[in-house]
Amino acid sequence: MARKFKSLETQLIHAGEPEPRIEGAVSMPIFQSATFEYFGESPYDDLRYIRLNNTPNHKALHQKLAALEKGEEALVTASGMAAISTTFFTVLSSGDHLLAQKGLYGGTHDFISKDFSSFGLSFDFIDGDDPDSWKEKLRPNTRAVYVESLTNPLLEVADLKAVVEFARENDLLSLIDNTFTSPVNFRPLEWGFDLSLHSATKYLNGHSDIVAGAVIGRASQIEKIRHRLNHLGGSLDPHACFLLHRGIKTLALRVRYQNESALKIAQFLDNHPAVDKVHYPGLPTHPHHQRACEFFEGCGGMVSFEVKGGLEAAQRFIEQTTLAIVAPSLGGVETLVTRPVTTTHSGLSLPERQQLGITDNLIRISVGIEATQDLIEDFDQALSVTS
Ligand code: PLP
Numbered sequence: 001m002a003r004k005f006k007s008l009e010t011q012l013i014h015a016g017e018p019e020p021r022i023e024g025a026v027s028m029p030i031f032q033s034a035t036f037e038y039f040g041e042s043p044y045d046d047l048r049y050i051r052l053n054n055t056p057n058h059k060a061l062h063q064k065l066a067a068l069e070k071g072e073e074a075l076v077t078a079s080g081m082a083a084i085s086t087t088f089f090t091v092l093s094s095g096d097h098l099l100a101q102k103g104l105y106g107g108t109h110d111f112i113s114k115d116f117s118s119f120g121l122s123f124d125f126i127d128g129d130d131p132d133s134w135k136e137k138l139r140p141n142t143r144a145v146y147v148e149s150l151t152n153p154l155l156e157v158a159d160l161k162a163v164v165e166f167a168r169e170n171d172l173l174s175l176i177d178n179t180f181t182s183p184v185n186f187r188p189l190e191w192g193f194d195l196s197l198h199s200a201t202k203y204l205n206g207h208s209d210i211v212a213g214a215v216i217g218r219a220s221q222i223e224k225i226r227h228r229l230n231h232l233g234g235s236l237d238p239h240a241c242f243l244l245h246r247g248i249k250t251l252a253l254r255v256r257y258q259n260e261s262a263l264k265i266a267q268f269l270d271n272h273p274a275v276d277k278v279h280y281p282g283l284p285t286h287p288h289h290q291r292a293c294e295f296f297e298g299c300g301g302m303v304s305f306e307v308k309g310g311l312e313a314a315q316r317f318i319e320q321t322t323l324a325i326v327a328p329s330l331g332g333v334e335t336l337v338t339r340p341v342t343t344t345h346s347g348l349s350l351p352e353r354q355q356l357g358i359t360d361n362l363i364r365i366s367v368g369i370e371a372t373q374d375l376i377e378d379f380d381q382a383l384s385v386t387s
């Protein structure tokens with residue numbers, strides 16, 4: 001019987017590890033074998049084959065992730081978008097309607113707004129802040145509601161409790177992208193969400209060296225998603241499984257440090273004369289600070305801010321930073337900075353960006369695990385050239 005572990009730190013290290021250890025190996029070996037000897041497995045989904053997501057590397061990760069977020073089961077996928085698209089294609093069928101929070105990650109927003117119609121799916125965006133307005137968007141064919149735990153890049157926190165209640169009252173599945181918070185700061189299933197999704201590329205792996213995704217939830221739901229994933233083919237390669245498995249073990253250490261460092265950086269920026277506005281839910285001035293305190297154990301490592309002086313000033317800041325690397329993506333050990341207008345949200349039109357409040361002078365920081373003071377000094381010198 002699989003051992004159970006009480007605290008998250010212990011689960012990160014021990015949950016899902018093979019028992020007994022394979023040849024005594026302390027670290028999970030890589031099973032780089034496309035196929036495995038047949039011992040009469042049935043049905044098809046149980047044949048052991050990498051695409052069917054059931055090699056020892058997949059199984060160990062599934063158990064670890066399920067334990068971390070207290071789900072019955074989990075599934076890893078080839079990318080965060082594979083987790084998101086496969087989940088949509090499982091819980092929605094042609095003719096169905098989705099309610100999705102506005103201000104989602106650009107790739108998800110694009111997938112819903114540009115690709116859904118060619119599969120006979122429809123959608124409406126809802127304001128995560130205004131539960132009273134959701135009912136009027138509901139249709140007889142609405143099947144699910146989709147939100148993010150923290151939105152990108154403005155770090156907004158929807159009324160997550162209301163999302164779960166609304167879904168229950170209206171017989172919808174509640175889905176949440178938990179990438180930005182990670183299981184260290186938020187465990188959606190404990191709050192009643194049906195499915196928690198991740199771009200494991202980010203905090204779960206934490207080292208900016210793979211793309212991966214994950215879905216966690218009830219066994220019956222995960223089984224359906226796994227079946228669909230097996231057909232769509234978005235399985236994670238065993239070597240990437242190994243890297244994710246290794247990265248995940250330090251998740252709590254990394255994320256707790258990033259929580260603290262990001263808060264100090266947000267406070268520094270908030271007091272800086274060259275900065276117009278800081279978006280970080282750990283600041284008491286953030287409109288969703290109370291919600292963040294209620295739901296989250298930490299506000300995470302993402303901070304965004306608007307520099308005074310418009311686009312040119314933002315560009316000068318970006319060019320002047322020496323420690324932070326100018327790159328999209330997030331959640332790794334190295335600090336990254338980006339202008340969402342040119343990267344994550346470049347697929348949106350100007351009116352769409354304006355409606356979401358994503359300005360030309362907005363800069364997003366993914367705080368890594370460098371010394372906080374070194375980062376603050378680097379940002380300070382970069383800000384000195386913006387005006
Ligand atoms: N969800 C969020 C919140 C993201 O930020 C991203 C990527 O940046 C994704 C999903 C997609 O993940 P991936 O790039 O692993 O496919």
